Amino acid sequence: MKQRTIYLINIAAMLGLLIVVAVTVFFPQPYEYQGSLIEPPADSYAFALTKEDGTTYRLQDQQGKVVLIFFGYANCPDVCPTTLSDFKKIQGQLADQADQVEFVFITIDPERDTPQDIENYVSAFDPSFVGLSGSVEELQSVWDGYFVYRAKVESGSEAGYLMDHTARVYVIDQQGNLRLTFPFGMEADAMAADIAQLVDQN
Amino acid sequence: MRRSIYPFTASFVLTIILVGCSSPGELSISQAWARPATAGNNGAVYFMVENPTSQEDALINVRSRVADAAEVHLSIVSESGVVSMEPQETVHFAPDSQVEFAPGGLHVMLIRLNQDLFEGDVVELILEFERAGEIEIMAPIGEP
Numbered sequence: 001m002k003q004r005t006i007y008l009i010n011i012a013a014m015l016g017l018l019i020v021v022a023v024t025v026f027f028p029q030p031y032e033y034q035g036s037l038i039e040p041p042a043d044s045y046a047f048a049l050t051k052e053d054g055t056t057y058r059l060q061d062q063q064g065k066v067v068l069i070f071f072g073y074a075n076c077p078d079v080c081p082t083t084l085s086d087f088k089k090i091q092g093q094l095a096d097q098a099d100q101v102e103f104v105f106i107t108i109d110p111e112r113d114t115p116q117d118i119e120n121y122v123s124a125f126d127p128s129f130v131g132l133s134g135s136v137e138e139l140q141s142v143w144d145g146y147f148v149y150r151a152k153v154e155s156g157s158e159a160g161y162l163m164d165h166t167a168r169v170y171v172i173d174q175q176g177n178l179r180l181t182f183p184f185g186m187e188a189d190a191m192a193a194d195i196a197q198l199v200d201q202n
Numbered sequence: 203m204r205r206s207i208y209p210f211t212a213s214f215v216l217t218i219i220l221v222g223c224s225s226p227g228e229l230s231i232s233q234a235w236a237r238p239a240t241a242g243n244n245g246a247v248y249f250m251v252e253n254p255t256s257q258e259d260a261l262i263n264v265r266s267r268v269a270d271a272a273e274v275h276l277s278i279v280s281e282s283g284v285v286s287m288e289p290q291e292t293v294h295f296a297p298d299s300q301v302e303f304a305p306g307g308l309h310v311m312l313i314r315l316n317q318d319l320f321e322g323d324v325v326e327l328i329l330e331f332e333r334a335g336e337i338e339i340m341a342p343i344g345e346p
Binding site: 149 | 305
């Protein structure tokens with residue numbers, strides 16, 4: 001009698017284990033994004049800005065691609081180059097998926113940054129990166145559209161005024177929705193993994 | 203046009219001499235590197251300061267020939283994700299401490315570069331400390 005109980009317990013345990021294995025294999029866990037996932041995806045602000053070569057860059061023309069957007073300024077020596085360097089690392093890690101991803105840098109300092117300045121600044125990291133400026137009026141709607149904070153700070157630096165600014169990376173999915181944001185300081189590997197997942201989904 | 207190897211050799215020899223000079227027990231700089239940047243723009247240099255002495259020291263001045271000016275700045279990222287940069291008059295180093303100058307934190311800002319900073323070259327930087335005096339470093343250009 002006692003032996004039979006043990007036998008039944010063993011059978012039950014083995015069946016239980018089998019079910020766990022089957023569930024794990026046939027129903028894999030959904031990918032867990034490491035950035036801040038926006039659920040449900042929000043409409044992104046569809047901006048259009050004139051590039052240094054005179055052509056217009058429209059966000060809506062990028063549908064079908066994942067677009068990474070960062071707001072910064074050309075005089076910024078630390079946080080902005082660090083992010084652009086991360087963009088370069090992400091591009092490298094994505095390898096053959098990289099052509100489905102756009103990297104965009106929009107100025108928050110149009111008083112100093114001409115479209116040419118921004119283009120030169122970002123293309124030093126990679127010629128495929130897009131650098132955008134415009135008039136304050138044009139850009140104001142873009143900053144507002146992404147809730148970007150910006151403020152001029154007279155710091156007494158030889159560099160002139162400095163800018164406080166939102167340092168998040170905004171990720172627009174292939175349908176043109178704002179899908180993710182990455183905080184400053186997130187590892188490039190982790191950002192690349194999230195982007196690869198978004199690219200794979202389509 | 204042939205690029206002279208002389209500046210590179212000279213800086214290499216100088217680095218060896220400088221490294222050789224710092225004996226254990228003195229304030230020292232290590233792991234220096236500079237971000238590649240283009241002339242006219244600003245640059246940043248990062249490094250580790252080690253103060254193994256029993257006395258506090260302070261970084262009071264920085265300068266470099268490659269830029270119009272050099273300043274120590276601190277980037278601060280707020281909880282809401284806003285970054286601000288604050289110039290630092292002095293940076294203090296407690297006895298027996300290590301302070302890292304790293305992206306998103308303390309850095310030397312090179313203002314209005316008078317030359318391109320190409321990956322693989324070096325940037326010469328002079329750091330002036332209250333106690334340790336002037337320390338010259340050669341920061342390789344490019345992320346480690």
